[in-house]
Amino acid sequence: xxxxxxxxxxxxxxxxxRGLKRWLFTTNHKDIGTLYLVFSLVxxxxxxxxxLVIRAELWExxxxxxxxxxxxxxxxxxxxxxxxxxxxxxxxxxANWLIPMMIGAPDMALPRLNxxxxxxxxxAGAMLLATLFMEGGAPAAGxxxxxxxxxxxxxxxxxxxxxxxxxxxxxxxxxxxxxATILNMRAPGMTLMKMPLFVWTWLITAYLLIAVMPVLAGxxxxxxxxxxxxxxxxxxxxxxxxxxxxxxxxxxxxxxxxIMILPAFGVISQVIPTFARKxxxxxxxxxxxxxSIAFLxxxxxxxHMFTVGMPLAGxxxxxxxxxxxxxxxxxxVFNWVATMWRGALTFETPMLFAVAFVILFTIxxxxxxxxxxxxxxxxxxxxxxxxxxxxxxxxxxxxxxIFAAVYYWLPKWTGHMYDERLGKWxxxxxxxxVNVLYFPQHFLGLAGMPRRYADYAVQFTEWNQVSTVGxxxxxxAQLIFVYVVWxxxxxxxxxxxQVWEGARGLEWTVPSPAPYHTFTQAPEVK
Amino acid sequence: MSAHTxxxxxAPAALLAAAPAAGAQPGSGWGLLNLPQGVTPISxxxxxxxxxxxxxxxxxxxVVFGAIFISILRHRKSLGREPARFHESxxxxxxxxxxxxxxxxGMAIPATKTLIAMEDTSSPDLTIKITGYQxxxxxxxxxxxxxxxxxxxxxxxxxxxxxxxxxHYLQEVDNxxxxxxxxxxxxxxxxxxxxxxxxxxxxxxxxxxxxxxINEWWTRVDEPGVYRGECAELCGRGHAYMPIVVVAKPxxxxxxxxxxxxxxxxxxxxxxxxTWTRDELMARGKEVYGKFCAACHQANGEGxxxxxxxxxxxxxxxxxxxxxxxxxxxxxxxxxMAAFGxxxxxxxxxxxxxxxxxAWGNDTGDVVQPADVAAAR
Numbered sequence: 064x065x066x067x068x069x070x071x072x073x074x075x076x077x078x079x080x081r082g083l084k085r086w087l088f089t090t091n092h093k094d095i096g097t098l099y100l101v102f103s104l105v106x107x108x109x110x111x112x113x114x115l116v117i118r119a120e121l122w123e124x125x126x127x128x129x130x131x132x133x134x135x136x137x138x139x140x141x142x143x144x145x146x147x148x149x150x151x152x153x154x155x156x157x158a159n160w161l162i163p164m165m166i167g168a169p170d171m172a173l174p175r176l177n178x179x180x181x182x183x184x185x186x187a188g189a190m191l192l193a194t195l196f197m198e199g200g201a202p203a204a205g206x207x208x209x210x211x212x213x214x215x216x217x218x219x220x221x222x223x224x225x226x227x228x229x230x231x232x233x234x235x236x237x238x239x240x241x242x243a244t245i246l247n248m249r250a251p252g253m254t255l256m257k258m259p260l261f262v263w264t265w266l267i268t269a270y271l272l273i274a275v276m277p278v279l280a281g282x283x284x285x286x287x288x289x290x291x292x293x294x295x296x297x298x299x300x301x302x303x304x305x306x307x308x309x310x311x312x313x314x315x316x317x318x319x320x321x322i323m324i325l326p327a328f329g330v331i332s333q334v335i336p337t338f339a340r341k342x343x344x345x346x347x348x349x350x351x352x353x354x355s356i357a358f359l360x361x362x363x364x365x366x367h368m369f370t371v372g373m374p375l376a377g378x379x380x381x382x383x384x385x386x387x388x389x390x391x392x393x394x395x396v397f398n399w400v401a402t403m404w405r406g407a408l409t410f411e412t413p414m415l416f417a418v419a420f421v422i423l424f425t426i427x428x429x430x431x432x433x434x435x436x437x438x439x440x441x442x443x444x445x446x447x448x449x450x451x452x453x454x455x456x457x458x459x460x461x462x463x464x465i466f467a468a469v470y471y472w473l474p475k476w477t478g479h480m481y482d483e484r485l486g487k488w489x490x491x492x493x494x495x496x497v498n499v500l501y502f503p504q505h506f507l508g509l510a511g512m513p514r515r516y517a518d519y520a521v522q523f524t525e526w527n528q529v530s531t532v533g534x535x536x537x538x539x540a541q542l543i544f545v546y547v548v549w550x551x552x553x554x555x556x557x558x559x560x561q562v563w564e565g566a567r568g569l570e571w572t573v574p575s576p577a578p579y580h581t582f583t584q585a586p587e588v589k
Numbered sequence: 590m591s592a593h594t595x596x597x598x599x600a601p602a603a604l605l606a607a608a609p610a611a612g613a614q615p616g617s618g619w620g621l622l623n624l625p626q627g628v629t630p631i632s633x634x635x636x637x638x639x640x641x642x643x644x645x646x647x648x649x650x651x652v653v654f655g656a657i658f659i660s661i662l663r664h665r666k667s668l669g670r671e672p673a674r675f676h677e678s679x680x681x682x683x684x685x686x687x688x689x690x691x692x693x694x695g696m697a698i699p700a701t702k703t704l705i706a707m708e709d710t711s712s713p714d715l716t717i718k719i720t721g722y723q724x725x726x727x728x729x730x731x732x733x734x735x736x737x738x739x740x741x742x743x744x745x746x747x748x749x750x751x752x753x754x755x756x757h758y759l760q761e762v763d764n765x766x767x768x769x770x771x772x773x774x775x776x777x778x779x780x781x782x783x784x785x786x787x788x789x790x791x792x793x794x795x796x797x798x799x800x801x802x803i804n805e806w807w808t809r810v811d812e813p814g815v816y817r818g819e820c821a822e823l824c825g826r827g828h829a830y831m832p833i834v835v836v837a838k839p840x841x842x843x844x845x846x847x848x849x850x851x852x853x854x855x856x857x858x859x860x861x862x863x864t865w866t867r868d869e870l871m872a873r874g875k876e877v878y879g880k881f882c883a884a885c886h887q888a889n890g891e892g893x894x895x896x897x898x899x900x901x902x903x904x905x906x907x908x909x910x911x912x913x914x915x916x917x918x919x920x921x922x923x924x925x926m927a928a929f930g931x932x933x934x935x936x937x938x939x940x941x942x943x944x945x946x947x948a949w950g951n952d953t954g955d956v957v958q959p960a961d962v963a964a965a966r
Binding site (some may be wrong): 124125126127130131132135197198199200203204205209211212214215217290298299300304305306339340341342343344345346347348370371372375378379382383386387389390393394396397400401402403404405406407408409410418421422425426429432433436437438439441442444445446506507509510511513515516517518519520521522523524525526 | 704827828896
């Protein structure tokens with residue numbers, strides 16, 4: 064453990080400086096975790112407001128509030144901000160807070176790099192948001208940035224590319240740090256197969272990030288040179304191929320969806336055993352299932368593009384490979400259910416979100432399996448069925464797991480119990496409205512409504528209105544979450560070190576709130 | 590009972606189960622819950638496959654969610670439950686790895702069969718080339734010398750709420766693509782500017798139209814009728830405004846329609862060579878402008894600041910005629926301004942340039958003849 068002793072010098076034992084300087088110059092994993100989480104919460108609301116603009120315009124057919132070009136900019140920015148600004152940073156924030164405490168390390172392995180990976184983010188995010196005010200408007204070609212359409216972007220174009228580069232650099236540095244921490248700084252006795260599942264899922268996620276973020280950076284750089292430097296990577300007239308961008312993008316994009324869901328699996332695998340008061344069922348098969356999903360994520364990318372006209376053999380390969388993902392994913396779901404089975408369950412807010420995650424993520428998994436069937440995908444592709452699918456896995460999946468995590472560890476972070484009654488209000492309003500919001504989108508897509516439409520045929524009005532009602536209800540319910548967190552930071556009933564009766568793991572052995580420095584002496588893990 | 594007949598029998602039950610108890614009348618939006626069966630052998634196979642997998646998912650869901658709810662209701666601490674201690678079982682883990690795998694194999698077999706049939710575009714009875722444009726479709730009947738653009742027919746007043754919306758709001762076009770029933774129609778798809786996707790749910794799917802590449806797809810429609818669809822790949826501001834209408838006619842009616850189209854084309858060709866009056870040019874120009882230019886430059890010629898430049902009082906529309914014709918013919922690389930040379934006839938370009946140079950106070954007085962355009966090509 065020479066790395067561990069090398070990273071805490073004398074200065075670290077002092078109390079943190081006060082004010083802005085503390086946050087700007089911090090190398091403390093807890094501070095940086097907090098920064099990530101606050102940033103992602105802000106971005107959740109920014110992206111959420113964009114979603115409400117979309118849903119407001121879709122209240123009825125016709126153009127009422129925004130021009131179709133701005134509508135397209137909203138769908139594009141909403142996607143980019145939620146993926147790169149809200150979901151990913153939230154999980155990195157959780158990793159920062161929790162991984163050192165879970166493996167008995169004093170901090171992250173590379174604290175200065177850690178500071179830098181965070182502080183790139185607000186600049187990247189601000190640059191992306193600034194495109195809203197540029198000549199020609201914000202990027203409006205979808206978060207997938209397909210050429211040739213994306214090459215029609217106005218002044219915003221280079222800013223889009225540069226902010227994607229920055230977001231990628233931030234993610235890669237964060238991933239390097241997480242891998243270095245997990246592989247080098249585990250407490251004595253904390254073997255790999257004793258690590259909490261959250262640490263395992265993040266270790267695998269970090270490898271995915273390092274593997275695919277450079278691919279995205281390459282793809283968008285080729286877009287940049289196509290637009291400004293006369294190359295024709297994606298221009299058929301110059302011997303290029305617009306479909307090649309889609310292959311490269313989705314080679315990044317499919318692992319990217321697992322980057323957003325594997326840490327969620329980790330969170331759920333921590334929360335359910337605690338409130339079932341029973342150890343996780345099938346720990347080692349959970350680890351292997353996570354690794355299998357990560358491996359498969361590299362060989363299924365073209366199921367996002369069945370309709371581009373691939374050879375039959377290619378379509379068959381990607382269909383079969385995609386269907387295979389259902390096997391390890393099924394194992395995970397069955398293991399969670401088996402963990403609950405014959406436990407002694409209680410339903411505090413984190414558990415409520417975790418149970419909702421298992422059910423709603425599984426619904427998203429079912430629609431994913433349907434989408435994998437290539438001939439049926441020729442109908443589903445680019446319809447609202449797809450929108451419903453990925454929001455079930457990302458909102459009632461990844462986001463619900465983040466909520467579960469925040470409620471679960473908030474007492475450890477703040478030293479106070481959150482307001483359980485308000486937490487339950489937040490849960491019930493969210494879980495009802497999220498289904499009102501997204502379930503009808505399955506109907507819309509099957510009945511023939513394409514996605515990314517600013518305007519639609521009259522027969523789609525009814526279910527769009529239901530969806531819009533759900534959207535505003537879901538948006539408002541999140542204000543409760545902000546209030547609960549704010550209230551919990553300010554005060555509340557004192558939390559014990561263990562916080563939850565069934566909680567197991569090193570992070571529950573330190574006092575609540577966790578002191579500024581934990582595990583400066585490595586604990587012994589038996 | 591085969592899986593397919595099972596799914597057919599269960600389908601109405603699924604619709605009933607999923608519909609809200611009140612207000613679900615067939616025909617209204619509330620009743621639109623499922624994939625249409627469509628009107629081709631392939632679309633029905635796709636529908637059966639969809640229902641098969643849906644029901645398998647429902648069955649798995651009942652088991653998994655059932656176990657969760659039993660756990661929630663019965664394995665509660667508040668009922669005085671002591672937690673069990675078990676945390677692994679190799680046997681049960683093998684079972685729930687192998688069974689899903691076998692179910693997947695069961696799904697893959699019919700899916701493979703359908704996919705192979707879908708991709709077999711060999712020996713068609715006729716071939717139609719479909720070209721996607723921002724934001725309209727063009728259909729060319731290969732070998733017949735018939736080709737035309739298909740534009741949204743919904744008036745702008747309906748879109749912006751100045752008129753009540755019609756029954757086929759955003760799903761109506763000026764020139765539908767007409768196909769004969771009972772014939773294997775092969776589509777070859779490409780695009781002129783960005784990627785589009787040609788989707789008619791009743792025909793069982795969609796295929797992307799990609800600039801510089803040719804995709805293939807086919808259909809055989811059983812019943813005469815009008816089938817509506819739309820562009821499914823984000824293609825810019827007018828993505829929602831380039832619908833598809835397919836009219837399937839009996840063979841003889843299709844032949845009549847094709848003959849009438851051919852006669853029209855010959856007439857138009859004859860008209861192009863002569864000298865036009867200013868009024869003729871302005872009237873034709875306004876029509877062409879509405880179909881090809883107004884989506885970006887707007888009907889009032891003011892464009893959309895930042896995104897699409899104004900023509901009213903612009904340098905192009907009031908400067909040298911030669912440059913104006915050139916930009917319409919060849920487009921402006923790196924922008925959304927497409928090259929209209931390959932899309933429009935000399936007469937149409939002459940008319941639209943004349944219109945742009947004399948409308949909205951651009952009173953240049955210039956009159957451009959088809960011959961001027963031919964010379965500039």
